[in-house]
Amino acid sequence: MTNFADRLSEKIDEFQNPTVMGLDPLMEYVPLPILRKFGLDKSTDPSLKSQDRFFSLAAEAILEFNKSLIDAVKDIIPAVKPQIAYYELLGADGIKTYRETIEYAKNNGMIVIADAKRNDIGSTAAMYSAAYLGRTNTNNGSDMPAFDADALTINAYTGTDGVKPFIEDCEKYGKGIFILVRTSNPSARDFQDLILDNGQFFYEAVAEKVSLWGSGLIGENGFSSVGAVVGATWPDQAEKLRIMMPNTFILVPGYGAQGGTGETAAQCFDENGKGAIVNASRSLMLAYRKAGISEDDFQQAAYEEALRMRDDLNKHIFA
């Protein structure tokens, strides 16, 4: 089975584009032509006050939006990262859309990182891992994949035994994980910057464990399927982490709407311009919200923003 980090590295090389498109859809992001198709443009329709009906239609509209965005960029962006909170907002209907988005992206050759930041003690972590990366045990001798993403974001607060089930499934099924090390938000400082008695920052202690946990899953391209999340908003920390975790693939959120730039994101790449992938969500999904662009042209707008971002990243990564 091909190592996940190799699959991701090779797809990035093929497209010369280390971008992952975040799919974090809110109803207010869905362009008018899709709202119209599902009768969701008429806010006065009384049937839309029924929660069952609204959630079901909204989930269908969001699936259509996601599919359209995937169609628009699948030949230039290697991966998608649907953030599950946005789907949980629509209950079971949203989760159906989540699964179908994963399936559609994979069928279109994209790599899927399920962004769910899951975490728990070992016995429960094993269930999250089965759901997102592995397979669900039945009581009839077969097992079945629930979401079957290529990779999952996780939080390691519970320590080794809460992470191990994910690592085991990475190995068994050729999947990946990205562990929160340095998050992109301003309050990342609150806990992650606490200084330990050995002089390290707390996030550095997490980084050391991530590197250790990943040491058995390093692929031919030199990166491990046990990756890390490091925000594009923290270039100094990223520079240090890149050195501390030379074999760790880094998922980089925070580009665009959160203030990260090509220059700051570039700190997460190694000296060969490898080993990281940068997420953008709103800047791609809402690329159509610019003066002079019609909502009908949201796919073209996403495509053009994807090209702009690709060039911006490459310019700084290979500067």
Next chain:
Amino acid sequence: MTNFADRLSEKIDEFQNPTVMGLDPLMEYVPLPILRKFGLDKSTDPSLKSQDRFFSLAAEAILEFNKSLIDAVKDIIPAVKPQIAYYELLGADGIKTYRETIEYAKNNGMIVIADAKRNDIGSTAAMYSAAYLGRTNTNNGSDMPAFDADALTINAYTGTDGVKPFIEDCEKYGKGIFILVRTSNPSARDFQDLILDNGQFFYEAVAEKVSLWGSGLIGENGFSSVGAVVGATWPDQAEKLRIMMPNTFILVPGYGAQGGTGETAAQCFDENGKGAIVNASRSLMLAYRKAGISEDDFQQAAYEEALRMRDDLNKHIFA
């Protein structure tokens, strides 16, 4: 709107029982009479190899199991805590069962703690909070609750801005959160026991923040709706944390199957025997798996184990 911690405290007082029943259902836990009802007892039925059909039937069987357990203990146990990983194993069908379990428990007077350990940066945390505690914005001027639990477990690695949206919804909707401070697993040590340059353990720094974050939501009973998770498996740490966080309601996992006892769990209660609730999952759900008990009697077995646990807890809390 009644403060969540007050609602929980009063329900515990009414039943003289600080127990929350964990609902962490696997197919292998479902007793035979329920499997039979849904045709899931015949592992040779070829139609069960269809994932859609299996997930749908399995989710129905688990809902029935949950409802039966709720019926069995609703007059003696004040709250339930469904752990969402077990439902995510069945995709959208599982999430439908999750929502219906929450609804059924609430309709039967029980308080529901959604155990999901959600966490992310502020903008995404706000979506998780809306999904579990608040309401989903629509584009038609109304808003609708997706899960509408009474409380949610969260992880605070992202710091203040990742926690704030949950606290705001606690205030707005009379809900609660329980923040991971000291998890019940052996590897809790890995990060939570790192020593800071001021001599504190890392988990103590988290505890201080939890106490601070909760200071504005303290109810008439003296406890805050911003609670903490502290494992029954760590009595020494619990004793210290109880003093450090005098107004924090503590959710205590790890009793029973994980090795926590009435004696160790008692450390999470204050000198008046208040301010904590102890979770048991497998020991209640699988109480029927004892010599001499028929699977038909799983409700009676759960009821009797609930009484035993209640008495065990009270004996040690008020020792």
